[in-house]
Amino acid sequence: MATQTVQNVENLSEAKGKKLLTRVAERYGVDEAKLMTTLKATAFKQRNGSGPTNEQMMALMIVAEQYQLNPFTKEIYAFPDRNNGIVPVVGVDGWSRIVNSHPEYQGMTFNYSASMVRPDGAKVDAHEWIECVMYRRDKEHPTIVREYLDEVYRNIDGPWRTHPKRMHRHKAMIQCARLAFGFVGIFDQDEAERISEVDISNKVSRVVDGEARATAEPTLSTGQCLNIGIVVDRLIERAKPVNAWQSAYEWLGKRFSGAEREYAINRLREAELCSATEAIAEADPVSAEDVTTEPEESFDDDAYEAEFEMDQTAQETSEQDSEFAGLFADMKDSLEDAEGAYIP
Numbered sequence: 001m002a003t004q005t006v007q008n009v010e011n012l013s014e015a016k017g018k019k020l021l022t023r024v025a026e027r028y029g030v031d032e033a034k035l036m037t038t039l040k041a042t043a044f045k046q047r048n049g050s051g052p053t054n055e056q057m058m059a060l061m062i063v064a065e066q067y068q069l070n071p072f073t074k075e076i077y078a079f080p081d082r083n084n085g086i087v088p089v090v091g092v093d094g095w096s097r098i099v100n101s102h103p104e105y106q107g108m109t110f111n112y113s114a115s116m117v118r119p120d121g122a123k124v125d126a127h128e129w130i131e132c133v134m135y136r137r138d139k140e141h142p143t144i145v146r147e148y149l150d151e152v153y154r155n156i157d158g159p160w161r162t163h164p165k166r167m168h169r170h171k172a173m174i175q176c177a178r179l180a181f182g183f184v185g186i187f188d189q190d191e192a193e194r195i196s197e198v199d200i201s202n203k204v205s206r207v208v209d210g211e212a213r214a215t216a217e218p219t220l221s222t223g224q225c226l227n228i229g230i231v232v233d234r235l236i237e238r239a240k241p242v243n244a245w246q247s248a249y250e251w252l253g254k255r256f257s258g259a260e261r262e263y264a265i266n267r268l269r270e271a272e273l274c275s276a277t278e279a280i281a282e283a284d285p286v287s288a289e290d291v292t293t294e295p296e297e298s299f300d301d302d303a304y305e306a307e308f309e310m311d312q313t314a315q316e317t318s319e320q321d322s323e324f325a326g327l328f329a330d331m332k333d334s335l336e337d338a339e340g341a342y343i344p
Contacts, residue, residue: 020061028072043071044078046086052078056086059273063088063185066246067098079192088185089192092170099134099177106135108176110169119164121155126164132176143180147172154190182253184265220259228256232264236271245272 025032040051044060052060060078063069067090069076075094078086090098099105111131118125131146152171154160160167167190174188220228232252239248245268252264 020058020065024061024065028070039071043074043076044086046078046080052086060086060088062245062272066249067094067183067186068101069094069097076186079187079189087187087192089189090186091189092174095170095174095177095188098183099173099181102181104136104138105181106137108132108134108173110172117149119149119153119155121161122153122164123162124164126153126168130168130172132169132172134176134180136180143176145172145176145179147175152190154193160190182249182261182265184249185269220263224260225263228260228264229267231255232267236268239268240271 021032021035025035028035030038036054036057039061040057044052044057046052051057056078060071060076064071064076067076069090071077073093074091075097076088076090079089080086099108109132111133113128113130115128116125117128126149129146129148131144133142133144135142147168149164149168152168153164170188171190177183235248235251239245248268249265252268253261255261256264
């Protein structure tokens, strides 16, 4: 673990001072000047043949980098919605990658119902329900999600009719991954197709004309929303200047659960997309794709998470962590102050 932490520090240090497009281009060994054009014409190309706007591209690339997904192999791609926006879609291979790449991932298993059913249009029988069980190294209990076939099956031409068991298993795995690791802002193709079929402009987060549309809030009281908002706003204040969005997502995923976590993560996601849009608006329109999204000051995301989450009862601070001890102590005090101001 110590070796991995040192390696992460070295990798992040090399990335300092580089803009988003530069980092992505270097990752795949392609020319930075051609990267945006290539992605617009391939992975992020729309059905009508047009490419997404620079703002939409920036939002997609933020998601791709956040989860280390490869758009050239269709691990992530753009899917149009009904409001001239786009939805970031992650294929099952992409979901498998981000799950297996998570440092706390420790395996998964599936449980299947004994009863079989054949939904309308299906060519073979399928399980009534499938459970996915995911294990984390840092959690005592696994995350278990049961998905029922009648809630996810789609009676349309394609794999749902020919391979319902496989599609059902994919849905169970994806939903379990969301709950176990707090993955947000991404959808599978099945969800994207549902989005394109119905008008849910008040229910999903997407980028339309360069603006981030907020998701509908989960069922929470006004007091709960205000209380959570205080904490999230303080977290945004700390994460935005140093571009520590991923660490902020992970912290919220551990701090909250259920509807509270969904609300908190949606609020953070909106702030991240708005931050990217603001950066583009301030840039020269001719070179909007060259927007720098790198932090204004040096910061180490891995040290951020480690120091922010460390056990207060007994913890030895490594040399890498101690460098940022002051920053994290300040951040923690701010969040504690915010929580102390909770509305009853």
